[in-house]
Amino acid sequence: MTKDTSNQFAGLKTVLTVLLAGSLAIFAGVAQAEWKLNLQEPVTDLARRIYDLHTFLTIFVTIIFVGVFGVLGYSLVMHTRKRGHKAADFHDNLTVEILWTLIPAVILVAIAVPATIALVNQRDTSKADMTIKVTGYQWKWGYEYMSGDATGIKFISVLSTPRAQIENKEAKGENYLLEVDRHLVVPVNKKVRILTTATDVIHNWSVPAFAVKTDAVPGFVRDAWFKADKEGTYRGQCSELCGKDHGFMPIVVDVVSEAKYAEWVAAQQKEMAAAADDPNKVFTLDELVKRGEKVYTTNCAGCHQPTGKGVPPAFPALDGSAIVKGPKERHLAIVINGKPGTAMAAFGAQLNDADIASVVAYERNAWSNKLNDVIQPAEVKALRGK
Amino acid sequence: MQASHDTHDHAHGDHGDHAHHGRAPGLMGWFTTTNHKDIGTMYLWFSFVMFLVGGAMSLVIRGELFAPGLQYVSPEFYNQMLTLHALIMVFGAIMPAFVGFANWMIPMMVGAPDMAFARMNNWSFWLLPPAAILLTGSLFVPGGAAGTGWTLYPPLSVQMGLGMDMAIFAVHILGMSSIMGSINIITTILNMRAPGMTLMRMPMFCWTWLVTAFLLIASMPILAGAVTMLLTDRHFGTSFFNAAGGGDPVLFQHIFWFFGHPEVYIIALPAFGVVSHVIPAFSRKHLFGYTSMVYAIAAIGLISFFVWAHHMYVTGIPLTGQLYFMYATLLIAVPTGVKVFNWITTMWRGELTFETPMLFALGFLFLFTVGGLTGLVLAITAVDIQLQDTYYVVAHFHYVMVAGALFSAYAGAYFWLPKWTGRMYDEALGKVHFWTSIVFFNVAFFPQHFLGLAGMPRRIPDYATQFTDFNAVSSIGAFGFGFSQLIFLWVVLKNIKGGEAAPVKPWDGATGLEWTLPSPVPYHTFEDPPVITEEHLAAAH
Numbered sequence: 059m060t061k062d063t064s065n066q067f068a069g070l071k072t073v074l075t076v077l078l079a080g081s082l083a084i085f086a087g088v089a090q091a092e093w094k095l096n097l098q099e100p101v102t103d104l105a106r107r108i109y110d111l112h113t114f115l116t117i118f119v120t121i122i123f124v125g126v127f128g129v130l131g132y133s134l135v136m137h138t139r140k141r142g143h144k145a146a147d148f149h150d151n152l153t154v155e156i157l158w159t160l161i162p163a164v165i166l167v168a169i170a171v172p173a174t175i176a177l178v179n180q181r182d183t184s185k186a187d188m189t190i191k192v193t194g195y196q197w198k199w200g201y202e203y204m205s206g207d208a209t210g211i212k213f214i215s216v217l218s219t220p221r222a223q224i225e226n227k228e229a230k231g232e233n234y235l236l237e238v239d240r241h242l243v244v245p246v247n248k249k250v251r252i253l254t255t256a257t258d259v260i261h262n263w264s265v266p267a268f269a270v271k272t273d274a275v276p277g278f279v280r281d282a283w284f285k286a287d288k289e290g291t292y293r294g295q296c297s298e299l300c301g302k303d304h305g306f307m308p309i310v311v312d313v314v315s316e317a318k319y320a321e322w323v324a325a326q327q328k329e330m331a332a333a334a335d336d337p338n339k340v341f342t343l344d345e346l347v348k349r350g351e352k353v354y355t356t357n358c359a360g361c362h363q364p365t366g367k368g369v370p371p372a373f374p375a376l377d378g379s380a381i382v383k384g385p386k387e388r389h390l391a392i393v394i395n396g397k398p399g400t401a402m403a404a405f406g407a408q409l410n411d412a413d414i415a416s417v418v419a420y421e422r423n424a425w426s427n428k429l430n431d432v433i434q435p436a437e438v439k440a441l442r443g444k
Numbered sequence: 445m446q447a448s449h450d451t452h453d454h455a456h457g458d459h460g461d462h463a464h465h466g467r468a469p470g471l472m473g474w475f476t477t478t479n480h481k482d483i484g485t486m487y488l489w490f491s492f493v494m495f496l497v498g499g500a501m502s503l504v505i506r507g508e509l510f511a512p513g514l515q516y517v518s519p520e521f522y523n524q525m526l527t528l529h530a531l532i533m534v535f536g537a538i539m540p541a542f543v544g545f546a547n548w549m550i551p552m553m554v555g556a557p558d559m560a561f562a563r564m565n566n567w568s569f570w571l572l573p574p575a576a577i578l579l580t581g582s583l584f585v586p587g588g589a590a591g592t593g594w595t596l597y598p599p600l601s602v603q604m605g606l607g608m609d610m611a612i613f614a615v616h617i618l619g620m621s622s623i624m625g626s627i628n629i630i631t632t633i634l635n636m637r638a639p640g641m642t643l644m645r646m647p648m649f650c651w652t653w654l655v656t657a658f659l660l661i662a663s664m665p666i667l668a669g670a671v672t673m674l675l676t677d678r679h680f681g682t683s684f685f686n687a688a689g690g691g692d693p694v695l696f697q698h699i700f701w702f703f704g705h706p707e708v709y710i711i712a713l714p715a716f717g718v719v720s721h722v723i724p725a726f727s728r729k730h731l732f733g734y735t736s737m738v739y740a741i742a743a744i745g746l747i748s749f750f751v752w753a754h755h756m757y758v759t760g761i762p763l764t765g766q767l768y769f770m771y772a773t774l775l776i777a778v779p780t781g782v783k784v785f786n787w788i789t790t791m792w793r794g795e796l797t798f799e800t801p802m803l804f805a806l807g808f809l810f811l812f813t814v815g816g817l818t819g820l821v822l823a824i825t826a827v828d829i830q831l832q833d834t835y836y837v838v839a840h841f842h843y844v845m846v847a848g849a850l851f852s853a854y855a856g857a858y859f860w861l862p863k864w865t866g867r868m869y870d871e872a873l874g875k876v877h878f879w880t881s882i883v884f885f886n887v888a889f890f891p892q893h894f895l896g897l898a899g900m901p902r903r904i905p906d907y908a909t910q911f912t913d914f915n916a917v918s919s920i921g922a923f924g925f926g927f928s929q930l931i932f933l934w935v936v937l938k939n940i941k942g943g944e945a946a947p948v949k950p951w952d953g954a955t956g957l958e959w960t961l962p963s964p965v966p967y968h969t970f971e972d973p974p975v976i977t978e979e980h981l982a983a984a985h
Contacts, residue, residue: 069918072878082981084822093913093914094894094897094898094910095894095895095897095898096894096897097830097897097898097899098604098898098899103603104829107826108826108829108830111824111826111827112821112827112830113842115820115824115827115903116820116821119817119818119821122817123813123817126784126788126813127810127813128808129788129792130788130791133788133791133792133793133794133796134791134796134806137791137792137794137795137796138792138796138797138798138826139794139796139797143794143796144795144796145727145728145729145793145794145795145953146729146793147729147730148729148737148791148793149729149730149731149732149733149734150732150733150734151732151733154733155733155736158781158782158785159778159782160735162777162778162781163778166774166775166777166778167822168818169774170770170774172771173824173825173826173827174767174770176826177763177766177767177770177826178763179591180825180826180829181763181766193674202713206923207737222663223513224512224513224514224906225513225514226514226515228511230512230906230909233908234512234908234909235512235906235908236908240983258599258603259597259598259599259600259603260597260599260600260693262632262758263831264833264901266830268783269826269829269830270829271758271829271832271833272614272758273694273758273759273760274761275693275694275759276599276687276693276761277687277688277692277693278687278692278693278694280759280760281449281760283843286775294899295899296901297758297833297834298597298833298899299523299592299593299600299833299903300596300600301523301591302519302520302523302591303519303601304519304523305519305901305903305905305907306519306906313514313764318595368519369584370520371586371587371605372587372603372605392604398688399602399603399678400603401603407595407813411546
């Protein structure tokens with residue numbers, strides 16, 4: 059078979075031509091902005107440091123690659139039977155072996171130095187100006203401001219891309235899959251400490267422009283920080299597989315001026331006060347169902363589906379379900395406390411009494427479940443903690 | 445890849461007396477065979493079938509990702525596909541492929557009549573089909589297969605249905621099979637070498653498998669432990685990984701990756717071994733730096749146990765942990781670099797020709813080096829934080845795994861196929877297979893580096909629109925790559941049916957005991973130990 063080598067470079071030439079044409083096409087495409095080739099534009103000192111470190115490493119490994127394969131390439135062209143090259147006979151050289159063990163080792167130490175400095179900086183969460191707790195839920199993020207003027211502001215942030223866009227029934231919007239109903243808002247030039255945790259499975263809170271990526275582990279708290287120096291809206295996505303809708307729980311952070319931030323805090327506080335329900339208010343069935351439908355769409359429809367049919371067996375149907383049609387105490391208890399070992403979260407921690415009462419009332423009256431049940435927030439309150 | 449069954453009566457000379465100890469006729473013969481060549485053949489066919497199954501799953505993934513939006517599959521089915529694709533490729537395709545090579549080649553390379561424990565060898569293989577049935581069958585149970593990724597991280601894996609339990613049992617069975625196979629390989633290599641075949645004269649493929657077998661014996665029980673703990677967390681109320689009961693979800697990751705990182709080298713080392721045979725053969729030179737290669741393999745094997753948490757940089761391990769694992773990971777680049785330099789120096793001033801096995805070996809070297817260098821970038825913790833769980837990592841490990849393992853397996857298959865079947869394969873088709881594979885591989889996976897840098901997370905069924913173009917390119921490459929693999933099936937079937945008879949030594953530069961045997965090799969070989977002469981020796985000297 060070794061005779062059959064006459065045509066060996068014909069194939070190579072074709073392939074190289076194709077590759078060249080392909081790369082030209084790619085570089086032509088780069089001009090059209092969508093072919094992003096590098097990390098996102100960093101907006102913190104740390105992210106810039108990492109950006110530079112990555113650039114340095116990429117250039118460095120490219121040089122190694124070109125060097126090593128340059129030598130090999132020379133050999134592949136020159137030292138061939140086709141060119142009549144005769145094999146030399148050498149197979150050991152201790153000096154060379156020692157050199158190509160030691161030189162890479164020294165180079166690696168040289169790389170380790172800036173890498174260590176960047177990492178030590180990255181992990182230093184001390185002296186933060188403010189702290190925000192981030193909770194991962196299947197499949198949304200909860201934010202709670204833990205310090206400063208905004209203390210006590212908390213909300214849930216859910217994907218706002220319409221279902222129809224995902225299912226290709228309408229054109230995709232500008233920030234397809236990277237938009238949420240409520241943005242996290244932070245002031246510019248402040249060191250923001252993020253505490254992450256989760257209630258169900260491991261999630262990961264990640265915003266590339268800040269070089270933040272930290273797991274949110276249920277039962278534990280991790281921390282990270284960023285100090286953004288450029289106002290703007292920055293987007294990230296959950297970066298740890300967390301089940302069905304892992305791809306649908308983005309993160310959106312607005313970095314705003316100090317003044318705007320103060321305005322936002324004031325507005326939030328006002329809104330929260332206004333939205334706080336009178337604990338003794340008595341709802342009518344219509345009010346409950348109307349409000350419950352909204353709560354259901356945001357929190358429940360992802361798994362149990364807008365039709366209430368679910369995706370059995372992982373996500374059971376609610377339409378005609380024995381639990382929904384059974385005693386309301388048991389139904390409420392599952393919504394409040396969740397169901398361990400399944401994706402059913404404990405919504406008691408996420409929703410207020412009126413929301414829980416209305417969503418349960420909605421479920422008991424929607425689809426074919428026409429139970430005509432009325433549930434008041436006070437009943438939810440009574441069941442909490444049981 | 446088989447054909448040995450009808451050739452045993454041609455085994456003349458010293459071995460003729462034993463020729464009647466053939467395989468029982470029919471299907472039963474395959475169930476009961478204890479012959480290392482039969483078992484090797486079954487391993488290779490099994491792995492190729494699983495490779496096609498796992499490959500089909502990857503095409504479901506790439507089909508869905510061709511354009512943004514959900515087109516063909518639901519997110520939960522997508523998760524099941526990516527999980528099974530990985531489990532099947534790692535445990536069903538790549539690992540059994542190299543065990544197949546080990547079964548076929550190790551006894552012939554060290555001058556032994558068969559594997560040390562021939563019946564256990566049969567059992568190691570026949571454990572695989574039930575595991576494969578559990579894995580693929582889990583798609584059809586209520587709730588479908590595990591949708592956790594091959595890493596099976598709790599608490600997500602605790603939420604899964606029956607499919608998860610089936611995956612756990614499959615992993616148990618595959619682990620048993622691997623451990624038995626490893627015991628067999630170690631015993632064969634240590635106890636059954638022909639006189640004069642000292643350890644430091646041993647062919648490189650045997651060395652890589654010796655180290656790999658120890659890695660398997662040390663790491664597979666750890667994986668079995670991890671998934672057993674998962675099983676008891678799921679069904680028996682334990683809380684190893686449940687914070688509410690005093691456990692820690694991240695504990696699972698430590699245990700998993702303590703297995704998982706050696707696993708990377710379990711896959712890579714035998715691939716290194718194959719390439720260390722092919723490159724010298726087509727360079728008409730001895731392998732450069734045999735001794736340092738052996739030390740490098742041992743060093744890689746050892747260090748592979750001390751780098752596991754570089755898969756866990758973003759889990760919140762302490763700074764000191766991140767620093768240690770970064771340094772240890774950089775350290776493993778040194779022996780890996782030594783191996784690449786040695787291969788290149790082996791080719792230097794050789795007399796190169798480029799038959800299909802050599803092309804695949806060069807493809808291996810090229811792609812594995814790309815994957816190794818992006819691995820260096822990922823080793824730097826601060827940079828990894830930008831790239832962890834993005835497509836950059838997907839690109840990186842496919843360069844290492846597909847290139848490192850698959851290309852090397854093809855190099856070995858084309859290299860030894862004439863010895864196995866006694867016929868030459870179609871060289872032109874082999875070359876087409878190589879060129880389509882390497883071009884489409886790069887079209888499929890190189891753009892994924894850019895997707896990862898731009899921030900596209902891995903394991904998502906749908907993506908933001910700025911990732912559209914590279915995903916489309918990648919999907920085209922993946923389909924091209926996938927269908928190119930059918931060329932190999934064609935080559936092998938054509939080769940089994942007929943073709944030019946292969947001489948004893950079809951590659952003029954090849955060295956080693958296996959090339960002293962007739963082509964095809966008789967059913968029984970080396971029943972009397974051969975006399976090892978310098979001429980016989982593998983690439984060692």
